[in-house]
Every structure is written in structure tokens, then in C-alpha cells.
Amino acid sequence: MTSELVDRVRDALRAVIDPELGENIVDLGFVYDITAEAGAVRITMTATTPGCPATGFLREGAQAAASTVSGVVSADVTMTFEPAWDPSYIEPAVRASLGFAAVN
Amino acid sequence: MIGTNLSRWTMTYFAAALAWLFVALGLLVAGVGYPAGDIASPDTLVLVHVICIGWLSLAMCGALFQFVPVLVAKPLFSDKCALPALALLTVGLLSLLGGFLCLGGRLPPTLWLLPLGAILLVVGFGLVVLDLGLTAWLRPIGPARFVLVGLASLCATMVLGAIFAFALAGWAGSVGGVVLASGIPLHAIAGLGGWLTLTAMGVSYRLLAMFMLAPDVDDRQSGVTLAVGAVAVAFAVASGALAIGLAAGLQIVLSIAGVLGIASAALYGRDVVGIFSNRKRRHLELNMRMATLSFASLAGVALLGIALVAFGAFLANVGAFAFLAIFGWLSGLVLAKLYKIVAFLTWLETYGPVMGRAPTPRVQDLVAEDRATKWFVIYYAAVWAGTAALLGGEPAALRVAAAAMTVCVVGIVHEIVRIRRLADVARPLRLPVGAVAPHLLFARK
Structure with a gap:
């Protein structure tokens, strides 16, 4: 049940896109971790640039998207820049479509 | 600090700056000031200050109110300075221009407009320097150091400009007259080189890395670039002031500063x-x-400067040198970055609050690059043609080039207004439920 809730939250987070890259935060590898316990969801995520005005909107967007999932009682989103995001975290198919340089 | 807020008045600064750019281009097309008039004439002073304060400085201040918090990942020291500063700068510039027009006999002799304008500009820029300086000072690393040096250069520019304004009104005594007679190169170097160029360099490091997802330039490496540029400006202003006081050696000081400036541009x-x-x-x-x-x-500015000095023709062609620096390097960069910044900020303002609740477009869905490209390309071509016209001593050709630049800037501004109005966003995504269309001239709370 818990892992199913995590999967549904992960799907819901696909509604949140990085405005610059135009892809959702799950495929971009921004979402580092999702845990759920008795309907309380904790999401740990990142963004490309600390201090960027988009970062706050990404956090609020993730919280709003997670809160729409049935079974979620509370959604807590933590932003972290440790480790720093890297294009190698992007899903390979999306990475190719975004025209990224080959990454290690 | 995770994210910073949207700056409410950045769009207002951009709109005011673009309005002044049209005034400047109108003056160039009409043949007011250099090269039709003398390079030191009051009409040229009007033209130069419309460009440097009205267009470039207001655009730079508007961008900095948004991006200094991004550079240091801290909120702006105060949200309350931006609008009063814009009002003071606008009235101060109008007063200064009025004073120049009096000097040229185009207005009745009310020379007190010059010191009044200077005081208003000093207070207006002072608010900007305090707000941005105290913000950048919280974390003076990387590109924020460029901004701090740029703001210090702005202070030097203001002090010299204020002395000139008081001297032109006859209120600065014999010392003011001496500074006015020899100090204009120092004012120009501090303003164009220190304030506008070093600040543009600093902001560009962050913007380029951010939008192309490139690693930040190593702090020590960019620090050397900044140090050489800062020494060039500081040496020009400090040693230049000493040389003016001693009535000797100013040319040597300016030559050394020029070499350092070229080295900084190369780095x-x-x-x-x-x-x-x-x-x-x-x-x-x-x-x-x-x-x-x-x-x-x-x-091109660096190479042109070297070539003109080598052929002993720098002073005779300083107008062409300044034209390429102002319209090719600074104005071109500001226009290109405005196109991106307006789209990015408009996206954040409109779609940021509904993210996760409704499907949203990408930033790139707000722009129509294919349509905008021609305006930028022709703009740069016209600037380079205008530089050639000045070097060739063809004022009529410069006016044609300025007319072409004006048409292109109209095209670019039209594209920017379309971005702000979400005119190129496909219908289903244009205004999702809960989203509010942005105001053209400021960010809604």
C-alpha cells in the first residue's frame, strides 16, 4: 500500500515541469526521494540553480501535486542541493530529446 | 535560501529604459549631437546621458533588482527602494537634460537644473547602490563581486558627474572648472567601463551558466578577470584625479588603464x-x-581601440569607439538578455503559482524565436555599419544605420510585448484555471 502510494505520488509529480527544460521533474531526476507513512508523504527534491526564483515555485508545485493524490494526508517537500543535480540524472530518452551533451 | 521572490518593478525599469532607448535612437536619426554636432556639445551630452542613464543604467538596475538576489541566494535587502529610485532617476535625468538644453541655448537659461538633476540622480542611484550593495555584501562571492565593483564605479561616476554639473552651473569654483576641463575621460571610464561593463560581465557569468547548464567559472579565474578590470577603473579614476591635480601625466594614466581594460576584456x-x-x-x-x-x-571594441591608438587616431575616432561599445557590446547584450529575462519572469509570474495544479507551457512556448531572429541580426549589422560610417566620417550614413536600428528595436520590443501578453502561447495552455495574466509594466503581488 505504501509503495503504491509512493508510485501514485511520483506519477502526480509529473504535472510539475522545469520551465526552462520543459520536462517534468520526475523524468529530469529532480526528485531524489519519496517516502510515505500513514498518508504522510515526504518528498526530497532538487532544482538546477539555488536561489533561482523558479525553485520556490517548483517546491510549491510538487507539494500541490502530491496533495491531490487520494490517500495523502500531508505532503512535505524538502529542497536540497546536496548532491547537486546533474544531467546524468535525466531519463535517457528525455536527455536525448533535450539535446544534452553526452554525460558520464 | 531556496528561491528568491520576483522583483515587482523590474518590468517597469525595462519599459522606462526602452522608452529612453527610442529617444536616443530618435536623436541619432534626427542628427542631434555627435557626429552632426561637436562631440563635446550640449546636444551630444543630451544624447550620451539619455543612452547611458536612461537606457543602459535603468535596464541594468531593473535586471539587478531581480538577479542580485539570485547571485547571492539571499532576498533583496529592501523591496521598498526600487520604485522611489526609478522616480528619482527619471526626474533627475529630465532635469539634467533640461540643464544641457539650457547650455546649448535650446531652453531659457535655467542652469540650476544641472545641479538639481545631479542631486536627484545621486539620491536615486544612492538608493540603488545601498539596496543592491547591502544585498550583494551578504555573500560577496563569484559574480556578486563584479556587481560590488560595478556599484563602486557607479559611485565614482556619480561624484565626477555631480562635480561637472555644479561646475557647468558655475557653482563649483576654480577646482570644479579644472575637474570639468580634464576629468571627462575618468567619468566615462568609471561609467561605461566600471559600472556598465563590469556589472554586465558579472551578471552574464551567472546567466550564461544558468541557462546553458554550464559549470560556474572557477571563482579564482573570474576573480583575476575582475581584479584586472577593477584595477583599470580604479587606476584611471584615482591616478587620473591625481594627474589632473598635478596638471601632468593624464595621457600616460589613460594609456595604462586602456591596456589593463583590454587585458580584462581578453580574460x-x-x-x-x-x-x-x-x-x-x-x-x-x-x-x-x-x-x-x-x-x-x-x-571589436578592443581591437578598434588598439588599432586607433597604434595609428594615433584614437581621439579623432573616440565617437566610433564609444558607439560600438555602447550599441554593439552593451545595448546588444541587454536587448538579447531582455528577450530571455522577460520570458522567464513572465512564465514565473503567470504559471509558477499554478504549477502542480494544472498543465503549464515551457518558457520557450512564450517566445517566437524564428520571428525575432531577423530583428536582432539586422540590429547588429546596422550597429557595425554605423560604426563604419563614423570611422569613415559619413554622418548621413550613420543616420540611415540608426534608422535601421530603430526599426529593429521596434521589432524586438513588439516581440517582448507579445511575450508579456502571452500572445504566442497555444490556447489550451495559455491561461490555466487559477492563472492570472501578467500586467505589461509590473509584476503583480
Whole structure:
């Protein structure tokens, strides 16, 4: 049940896109971790640039998207820049479509 | 600090700056000031200050109110300074221009407009310096150091400009007269070189790395670029002031400052090439492609300066040198970055609050690059043609080039207004439920 809730939250987070890259935060590898316990969801995520005005909107967007999932009682989103995001975290198919340089 | 707020008045600054750019281009097309008039004439003073304060400084201040918090990942020291500063700068510039028009006999003799304008500009820029300086000072690393040096240079520019304004009104005694007679190169170097160029360099490091997903330039490496540029400006102003006081050696001081300035531009070129070659996004958006034409113009400024000095023709062609620096390097970069910044901020303002609740477009869905490209390309071509016209002593050809630049800026501003109005966003995504269309001239709370 818990892992199913995590999967549904992960799907819901696909509604949140990085405005610059135009892809959702799950495929971009921004979402580092999702845990759920008795309907309380904790999401740990990142963004490309600390201090960027988009970062706050990404956090609020993730919280709003997670809160729409049935079974979620509370959604807590933590932003972290440790480790720093890297294009190698992007899903390979999306990475190719975004025209990224080959990454290690 | 995770994210910073949207700056409420950045769009207002951009709109005011673009209005002044049209005034400047109108003056060039009409043949007011240099090269039709003397380079030191009151009409040329009007033209230069419309460009440097009205257009470039207001655009730079508007951008800095948004981006200094991004550079230091801290909120702005105060949200309350931006609008009063814009009002003071606008009234101060109008008063200064009125004073210049009096000097030229185009208005009745009310020379007190000059010191009044200077005081208003000092207070207006003072608010900007305090707000941005105290913000950048919280974390003076990387590009924020460029901004701090730029703001210090702005202070030096203001002090010299205020002395000139009081001297022109006859209120500065014999010392003011001496400073006015020899100090104009120092005022120009501090303003164009220190304030506008070093600040543009600093902001560009962050913007280029951020939008191309390139690693930040190593702090020590950009620090050397900044140190050489800062020494060039500080040496020009401090040693230049001493040379003016001693009535000797100013040309030597300016020559040394020129060499240091060229070295700083070369180091900056090395840093920018590094950012481009290490970028992770291979595709270059329009603003980046056009920024490369500004970097080429900066290289052209350096080479032109070297060539003119080598042939002993610098003073006779300082107008062409300044024209390429102002319109090719600085104005081209500001226009290209405005195109991107307006789209990015408009996206954040409109779609940020509904993210996760409704489907949203990408930033690139707000722009129509294919349509905008021609305006930028022709703009740069017209600037380079205008520089050639000035070097060739063809004022009529410069006016034609300025007319072409004006048409292109109209085209670019039309594109920017379309971005702000979400005119190119496909219907289903344009205004999702809960989203509010942005105001053209300011960010809604």
C-alpha cells in the first residue's frame, strides 16, 4: 500500500515541469526521494540553480501535486542541493530529446 | 535560501529604459549631437546621458533588482527602494537634460537644473547602490563581486558627474572648472567601463551558466578577470584625479588603464569561451546566439581601440569607439538578455503559482524565436555599419544605420510585448484555471 502510494505520488509529480527544460521533474531526476507513512508523504527534491526564483515555485508545485493524490494526508517537500543535480540524472530518452551533451 | 521572490518593478525599469532607448535612437536619426554636432556639445551630452542613464543604467538596475538576489541566494535587502529610485532617476535625468538644453541655448537659461538633476540622480542611484550593495555584501562571492565593483564605479561616476554639473552651473569654483576641463575621460571610464561593463560581465557569468547548464567559472579565474578590470577603473579614476591635480601625466594614466581594460576584456573572453564549451545544453537559444554577437562586438571594441591608438587616431575616432561599445557590446547584450529575462519572469509570474495544479507551457512556448531572429541580426549589422560610417566620417550614413536600428528595436520590443501578453502561447495552455495574466509594466503581488 505504501509503495503504491509512493508510485501514485511520483506519477502526480509529473504535472510539475522545469520551465526552462520543459520536462517534468520526475523524468529530469529532480526528485531524489519519496517516502510515505500513514498518508504522510515526504518528498526530497532538487532544482538546477539555488536561489533561482523558479525553485520556490517548483517546491510549491510538487507539494500541490502530491496533495491531490487520494490517500495523502500531508505532503512535505524538502529542497536540497546536496548532491547537486546533474544531467546524468535525466531519463535517457528525455536527455536525448533535450539535446544534452553526452554525460558520464 | 531556496528561491528568491520576483522583483515587482523590474518590468517597469525595462519599459522606462526602452522608452529612453527610442529617444536616443530618435536623436541619432534626427542628427542631434555627435557626429552632426561637436562631440563635446550640449546636444551630444543630451544624447550620451539619455543612452547611458536612461537606457543602459535603468535596464541594468531593473535586471539587478531581480538577479542580485539570485547571485547571492539571499532576498533583496529592501523591496521598498526600487520604485522611489526609478522616480528619482527619471526626474533627475529630465532635469539634467533640461540643464544641457539650457547650455546649448535650446531652453531659457535655467542652469540650476544641472545641479538639481545631479542631486536627484545621486539620491536615486544612492538608493540603488545601498539596496543592491547591502544585498550583494551578504555573500560577496563569484559574480556578486563584479556587481560590488560595478556599484563602486557607479559611485565614482556619480561624484565626477555631480562635480561637472555644479561646475557647468558655475557653482563649483576654480577646482570644479579644472575637474570639468580634464576629468571627462575618468567619468566615462568609471561609467561605461566600471559600472556598465563590469556589472554586465558579472551578471552574464551567472546567466550564461544558468541557462546553458554550464559549470560556474572557477571563482579564482573570474576573480583575476575582475581584479584586472577593477584595477583599470580604479587606476584611471584615482591616478587620473591625481594627474589632473598635478596638471601632468593624464595621457600616460589613460594609456595604462586602456591596456589593463583590454587585458580584462581578453580574460573575460577566455571565461565566456569556457562557459560555452563546457555547457551541457548543446542547443543555443536565440538570446545566447545573439549574445555571441555582443561578445564579438566587445572584441571589436578592443581591437578598434588598439588599432586607433597604434595609428594615433584614437581621439579623432573616440565617437566610433564609444558607439560600438555602447550599441554593439552593451545595448546588444541587454536587448538579447531582455528577450530571455522577460520570458522567464513572465512564465514565473503567470504559471509558477499554478504549477502542480494544472498543465503549464515551457518558457520557450512564450517566445517566437524564428520571428525575432531577423530583428536582432539586422540590429547588429546596422550597429557595425554605423560604426563604419563614423570611422569613415559619413554622418548621413550613420543616420540611415540608426534608422535601421530603430526599426529593429521596434521589432524586438513588439516581440517582448507579445511575450508579456502571452500572445504566442497555444490556447489550451495559455491561461490555466487559477492563472492570472501578467500586467505589461509590473509584476503583480
